[in-house]
Every structure is written in structure tokens, then in C-alpha cells.
Amino acid sequence: MARAATTSDAFNAIAEPQRREILLLLRGGERPVTELARDLGMTQPQASKHLRVLREVGLVRVRGAGKQRLYALDARGLRPVHEWVGGFEQFWHETFGRLDEYVRDLKQGKTGGTAG
Template identity: 70%
Template sequence: MARAATTSDAFNAIAEPQRRRILDLLRGRELAVSELASELDLPQPGVSKHLRVLREVELVRVRSDGKQRLYCLNATALRPVQEWIGGFERFWEASFDRLDDYVQELKEAEDDH
């Protein structure tokens, strides 16, 4: 069976832990490939491959600055992931609300005794 393409969407791209680490490092700053490789303790060709995948799904942007290529996060491309996770967030909030209600009932029952 063929492996699913990692470049089809943001979900597949962020499934790889090193790519998530790259996105974390790019939060709020630009970094060159060499800086990312140093921070990640990975060889530069490996980081470049991860960056290519992230570029293809538009999770990172690149700009040239002299001989360097600087990468930055494009958080807007994470919106589908956030929206999908939001459904689970609502589920957990409702679960915690029910748990809070139950704890309150237990406290009230304990105070009555």
C-alpha cells in the first residue's frame, strides 16, 4: 500500500514531530535553515526537506535576504487544524462543566450531613 503524501494538507504536514518543532521555533521570528538545523540538532538537508513540505502546504513562508533564505510561520494556514480541534475543545468544555456540576453536588451533599 502506498504511503499517503505528507504534502497534501496541514494535517499531514504537522503529523511529523520535527515539522511541529520547526513551527514552534518559527513562532514570532524568522530563522535561516542553518539556524533551524542548529536549534533542532539535525543535519541541514533534513531540515530543508521538512521546510519544503511545510512550504508546499503554506505553513511557512520564505524570503531571501542576501544569500540567506529566512523562514517564518504562516499561522493562517493552521486554521483548518484549529477549527477541527475546536470541535473537541467544545466536547471537553462540556465534559468539564458536567464534572464541575457533579463535584458541586457532592460538596452540597457532604455539607448536608
């Protein structure tokens, strides 16, 4: 019986730490699977499996160069993740704003207590 696909979108694909590491390595430019496998301490078949998943969800692209296949980051596939995380930006701004205000209040209370 064939296994069901474990990834169907960028969110599921990047949930796997080794796939995130591959994306980080590919930020530096195209790399062959053998280099990626070596740098990640995994076998070439393991790296190829991860790359296939990343390619299927549109996070990497591949091109042939002689006998090699070079993989490159396609950050456009991360747009849904970016947009989802961006939705929390206002929350973080408000939270940090409240924290700044709290720290200012503490400092004022501290200096106000020593001045009197």
C-alpha cells in the same frame, strides 16, 4: 521509483513532531535553516526537507536575504486545523461543565453529611 508525497495538507504536515517543533520556533520570528537545524539537533538537509513540506502546505513562507533564505510561520495555513479542533470546543465545555457539577455535588454531599 520516486516516493509518493507523505503530506498533502496541514494535518499530515503537523503529524510529524519535528515539523511541529519548527513551527514553534518560527512563532518567534524569521529564522534561517541553519539556526533551525542547530536548535532542533538535526542536519541542515533534514531541516530543509521538513521546511519544504511545511512550505508546500502553506505553513511557512520563505524570503531571500542576501545569501540566506529566511523562513517564517504562515499561521493562515493552520486555519483548517483550528476550525476542526474548534468543532470539539462545545464537547469540552459540556464535559468540563459536567465535571464542575459533579465536584459541586460531591462537596455538597460531603458538607451536607457532616452538618446533620
